Amino acid sequence: xxxxxxxxxxxxxxxxxxxxxxxxxxxxxxxxxxxxxxxxxxxxxxxxxxxxxxxxxxxxxxxxxxxxxxxxxxxxxxxxxxxxxxxxxxxxxxxxxxxxxxxxxxxxxxxxxxxxxxxxxxxxxxxxxxxxxxxxxxxxxxxxxxxxxxxxxxxxxxxxxxxxxxxxxxxxxxxxxxxxxxxxxxxxxxxxxxxxxxxxxxxxxxxxxxxxxxxxxxxxxxxxxxxxxxxxxxxxxxxxxxxxxxxxxxxxxxxxxxxxxxxxxxxxxxxxxxxxxxxxxxxxxxxxxxxxxxxxxxxxxxxxxxxxxxxxxxxxxxxxxxxxxxxxxxxxxxxxxxxxxxxxxxxxxxxxxxxxxxxxxxxxxxxxxxxxxxxxxxxxxxxxxxxxxxxxxxxxxxxxxxxxxxxxxxxxxxxxxxxxxxxxxxxxxxxxxxxxxxxxxxxxxxxxxxxxxxxxxxxxxxxxxxxxxxxxxxxxxxxxxxxxxxxxxxxxxxxxxxxxxxxxxxxxxxxxxxxxxxxxxxxxxxxxxxxxxxxxxxxxxxxxxxxxxxxxxxxxxxxxxxxxxxxxxxxxxxxxxxxxxxxxxxxxxxxxxxxxxxxxxxxxxxxxxxxxxxxxxxxxxxxxxxxxxxxxxxxxxxxxxxxxxxxxxxxxxxxxxxxxxxxxxxxxxxxxxxxxxxxxxxxxxxxxxxxxxxxxxxxxxxxxxxxxxxxxxxxxxxxxxxxxxxxxxxxxxxxxxxxxxxxxxxxxxxxxxxx
Amino acid sequence: xxxxxxxxxxxxxxxxxxxxxxxxxxxxxxxxxxxxxxxxxxxxxxxxxxxxxxxxxxxxxxxxxxxxxxxxxxxxxxxxxxxxxxxxxxxxxxxxxxxxxxxxxxxxxxxxxxxxxxxxxxxxxxxxxxxxxxxxxxxxxxxxxxxxxxxxxxxxxxx
Numbered sequence: 001x002x003x004x005x006x007x008x009x010x011x012x013x014x015x016x017x018x019x020x021x022x023x024x025x026x027x028x029x030x031x032x033x034x035x036x037x038x039x040x041x042x043x044x045x046x047x048x049x050x051x052x053x054x055x056x057x058x059x060x061x062x063x064x065x066x067x068x069x070x071x072x073x074x075x076x077x078x079x080x081x082x083x084x085x086x087x088x089x090x091x092x093x094x095x096x097x098x099x100x101x102x103x104x105x106x107x108x109x110x111x112x113x114x115x116x117x118x119x120x121x122x123x124x125x126x127x128x129x130x131x132x133x134x135x136x137x138x139x140x141x142x143x144x145x146x147x148x149x150x151x152x153x154x155x156x157x158x159x160x161x162x163x164x165x166x167x168x169x170x171x172x173x174x175x176x177x178x179x180x181x182x183x184x185x186x187x188x189x190x191x192x193x194x195x196x197x198x199x200x201x202x203x204x205x206x207x208x209x210x211x212x213x214x215x216x217x218x219x220x221x222x223x224x225x226x227x228x229x230x231x232x233x234x235x236x237x238x239x240x241x242x243x244x245x246x247x248x249x250x251x252x253x254x255x256x257x258x259x260x261x262x263x264x265x266x267x268x269x270x271x272x273x274x275x276x277x278x279x280x281x282x283x284x285x286x287x288x289x290x291x292x293x294x295x296x297x298x299x300x301x302x303x304x305x306x307x308x309x310x311x312x313x314x315x316x317x318x319x320x321x322x323x324x325x326x327x328x329x330x331x332x333x334x335x336x337x338x339x340x341x342x343x344x345x346x347x348x349x350x351x352x353x354x355x356x357x358x359x360x361x362x363x364x365x366x367x368x369x370x371x372x373x374x375x376x377x378x379x380x381x382x383x384x385x386x387x388x389x390x391x392x393x394x395x396x397x398x399x400x401x402x403x404x405x406x407x408x409x410x411x412x413x414x415x416x417x418x419x420x421x422x423x424x425x426x427x428x429x430x431x432x433x434x435x436x437x438x439x440x441x442x443x444x445x446x447x448x449x450x451x452x453x454x455x456x457x458x459x460x461x462x463x464x465x466x467x468x469x470x471x472x473x474x475x476x477x478x479x480x481x482x483x484x485x486x487x488x489x490x491x492x493x494x495x496x497x498x499x500x501x502x503x504x505x506x507x508x509x510x511x512x513x514x515x516x517x518x519x520x521x522x523x524x525x526x527x528x529x530x531x532x533x534x535x536x537x538x539x540x541x542x543x544x545x546x547x548x549x550x551x552x553x554x555x556x557x558x559x560x561x562x563x564x565x566x567x568x569x570x571x572x573x574x575x576x577x578x579x580x581x582x583x584x585x586x587x588x589x590x591x592x593x594x595x596x597x598x599x600x601x602x603x604x605x606x607x608x609x610x611x612x613x614x615x616x617x618x619x620x621x622x623x624x625x626x627x628x629x630x631x632x633x634x635x636x637x638x639x640x641x642x643x644x645x646x647x648x649x650x651x652x653x654x655x656x657x658x659x660x661x662x663x664x665x666x667x668x669x670x671x672x673x674x675x676x677x678x679x680x681x682x683x684x685x686x687x688x689x690x691x692x693x694x695x696x697x698x699x700x701x702x703x704x705x706x707x708x709x710x711x712x713x714x715x716x717x718x719x720x721x722x723x724x725x726x727x728x729x730x731x732x733x734x735x736x737x738x739x740x741x742x743x744x745x746x747x748x749x750x751x752x753x754x755x
Numbered sequence: 756x757x758x759x760x761x762x763x764x765x766x767x768x769x770x771x772x773x774x775x776x777x778x779x780x781x782x783x784x785x786x787x788x789x790x791x792x793x794x795x796x797x798x799x800x801x802x803x804x805x806x807x808x809x810x811x812x813x814x815x816x817x818x819x820x821x822x823x824x825x826x827x828x829x830x831x832x833x834x835x836x837x838x839x840x841x842x843x844x845x846x847x848x849x850x851x852x853x854x855x856x857x858x859x860x861x862x863x864x865x866x867x868x869x870x871x872x873x874x875x876x877x878x879x880x881x882x883x884x885x886x887x888x889x890x891x892x893x894x895x896x897x898x899x900x901x902x903x904x905x906x907x908x909x910x911x912x913x914x
Contacts, residue, residue: 010849012848012849013851013853015856016847016848016853017840017848018856019853019856019859020840020844020847020848020853020856020859020863021791021831021832021834021835021840021844022789022790022791022792022830022831022832022859022860023791023832024856025790026793026857028790028793028794028857029784029790188891189889189891190855190857190891191793191795191801191803191855191857191858191889191890191891191892192793192795192855192857193795239855239856240855241793241855241856241857242854242855242857242891242892244891273797274795274796274797274798274801476855477854477855477856477857477892478854478892479854644850644851645851647851647897648851648854648892648893648894648897650894651893651894651895651896651897652854652891652892652893652894653894654894655890655891655893655894655895656891677796677798677800678795678796678798678800678801678889679796679798679800683889683891684894685886685889685895686882686883686885686886686888686895686898686899687882687883687886689882689894689895689896691896692894692896
């Protein structure tokens with residue numbers, strides 16, 4: 001497929017120059033005339049009745065313009081699982097009860113941030129602290145404090161997935177292992193904290209600039225919470241300083257800014273502090289994992305049984321999806337003929353847990369890939385071999401669940417095998433561990449209950465031949481605008497510099513579900529491609545007539561040249577065709593519309609990408625400290641649209657997923673997060689970052705635009721498991737709970753010595 | 756009580772009145788109006804607010820504005836000459852050394868300061884030079900590659 005003229009080329013992101021010159025405008029930078037600054041007051045109690053809120057003193061402070069509490073809201077509860085009212089459980093501004101340390105109880109708008117902050121101290125809230133519960137295993141016991149009325153045993157959601165006959169299959173197994181694991185939480189740590197500038201006008205319409213992964217979701221959730229028409233709300237997402245799963249629900253900055261602005265008809269800006277970002281936004285879902293795996297002597301895995309209990313925190317958020325996906329991806333990337341999953345999500349009095357890059361799959365991959373290595377060792381089989389024996393192949397149906405078309409897992413295994421052999425014998429206390437993974441290219445779920453297509457795009461060709469793309473997709477830094485521009489340029493036969501992308505603005509762009517679940521390349525990409533194709537069709541109709549070609553010839557456009565496919569030298573300039581075509585349409589610009597909603601693709605995703613990662617560590621047995629030396633990844637994501645973008649996704653995923661395995665954690669004391677700052681929350685910094693190597697495997701995904709599929713989140717899945725396996729290879733200890741800290745390694749080494 | 760603050764930002768002199776508690780980052784963003792400099796933590800841990808103060812990189816959220824009295828400050832907006840990007844800016848573009856872009860101004864200022872101080876840093880020295888800057892998107896290695904390319908002379912200084 002080397003005849004692409006734009007796709008696969010190394011290009012600068014279309015917003016690159018803005019980003020390297022500091023001229024990119026984030027919500028954080030937006031200042032409007034007459035704008036006020038807001039701050040949010042939060043509960044210091046993990047679980048408490050709100051008896052009384054006295055805002056009088058705060059309101060009297062000079063410079064304070066408004067103070068709002070739950071009483072100023074319509075008292076509605078929101079949730080992203082809109083189809084299921086019982087799962088819409090978050091008021092944002094609590095009226096009667098706070099359910100975690102950080103739950104919002106009041107908000108202030110003032111002339112500047114200092115005044116707003118001072119006013120927070122003057123708000124008097126009378127709480128009645130209630131018994132609280134923090135661990136999901138405690139929360140589901142009889143007699144545990146009830147966090148939401150009517151929710152028995154605090155069980156928020158449960159999910160069951162099953163195929164085959166698991167019990168019968170276990171009886172046929174030569175060998176069965178049962179293991180327990182614990183997966184920790186993780187903070188998204190977007191460099192731009194959650195923020196919003198909400199401007200409610202005297203005309204009754206609301207405009208909001210915000211850092212979000214889905215302008216459409218925010219628009220719709222605002223409409224629900226404020227009882228407004230969707231069309232009277234315009235959500236604008238320009239540059240966004242990272243998302244990673246944290247920014248597609250209505251958050252306290254967005255909601256409080258809007259409520260305050262509604263009261264004053266003045267713009268209100270709220271920027272969460274870094275501490276609020278750690279304590280009062282969502283985070284990765286911690287999980288207790290119980291696994292049972294059965295195999296034949298030759299390593300053929302016959303049955304897997306998975307039970308999971310997740311720490312939900314105070315609200316549902318996207319945790320219900322994480323619960324489902326961790327169950328589905330626990331079967332990945334292997335062909336289990338018999339499989340059973342039961343997952344329970346428990347409410348706890350902790351910060352709500354939700355989506356984070358990988359969405360339940362980093363957890364399932366850590367535990368699954370650890371266990372399969374343990375199984376391989378027990379059976380005396382090479383870790384690569386056991387994965388080959390059971391790994392998914394193209395055109396495989398996950399029974400009753402999903403249909404996998406393209407799959408390059410086995411080529412990835414071959415590449416990693418070569419890499420391992422090339423590394424040869426390692427020095428003492430060094431080890432390389434591997435982990436395989438797969439991930440979806442967008443979800444086929446509609447718990448949000450949108451009546452719209454999942455993705456839509458409009459393409460317009462102007463008189464000068466330049467092209468405007470309108471898409472509801474959100475570029476949160478992953479480079480989707482560049483990828484979509486490349487898809488449009490390729491389809492239309494123009495150059496990348498001919499394309500301008502307008503994205504994430506609900507006032508001008510068609511709805512799109514946004515940036516989550518690795519959906520935009522495939523879904524938004526298909527919509528853009530179809531819109532561009534519709535434009536191209538109009539140009540070619542005109543060109544055919546103008547050029548007077550015999551109808552047996554096909555016309556095409558490449559690099560701004562409209563020509564006969566079989567005789568490329570016979571052609572006309574694209575720019576001349578555009579001018580003529582617009583004249584021929586009575587002056588109407590050429591417009592095309594495109595939609596995409598997956599159909600007949602199973603229940604999970606229209607496509608899946610796969611890979612295998614090898615992590616090399618060196619352990620200091622005296623201290624338990626270890627260094628992540630090298631992470632080599634063989635992966636396939638269909639046709640590579642934007643190679644620079646994929647490299648960035650891959651290396652960035654290693655920083656984040658390596659951190660999940662290595663150092664990132666959110667320890668708590670009675671529901672209070674103990675490390676809510678970048679100084680105390682340990683992230684991988686440049687000096688800890690391993691060498692990274694990419695082994696690209698070619699595949700072609702029939703469902704994707706030009707054969708492309710997911711490349712953003714899946715790469716977050718394998719690293720923790722690969723690190724765990726590497727530590728075991730290096731020093732023979734296995735750590736079953738994340739993160740794998742030096743303390744845990746040292747403790748395990750000492751215990752091993754005793755034996 | 757506000758006090759007088761005189762400083763040069765990207766070569767332009769400013770005379771301002773600021774409170775003693777006002778931070779340099781607040782002066783740059785809110786009073787001078789240069790929003791390229793970001794704030795990610797306000798506790799000098801993330802590096803998004805890095806600027807050059809008299810040629811040295813500092814985190815402008817941990818500098819009181821009055822401490823910069825009489826100083827020369829360079830921000831990300833001061834790196835390009837006219838419409839010509841600096842070698843590091845061009846290298847960042849070519850190597851995809853940014854994604855969301857929020858840490859990028861700080862990264863560029865840290866690496867610019869590094870090369871001012873040490874024009875031929877080793878790979879380890881480059882990594883040390885950005886160890887105070889958090890990037891949640893790229894994984895740093897593409898930034899190290901961009902700086903390495905500049906060190907090797909692959910990008911000429913704009914005239």
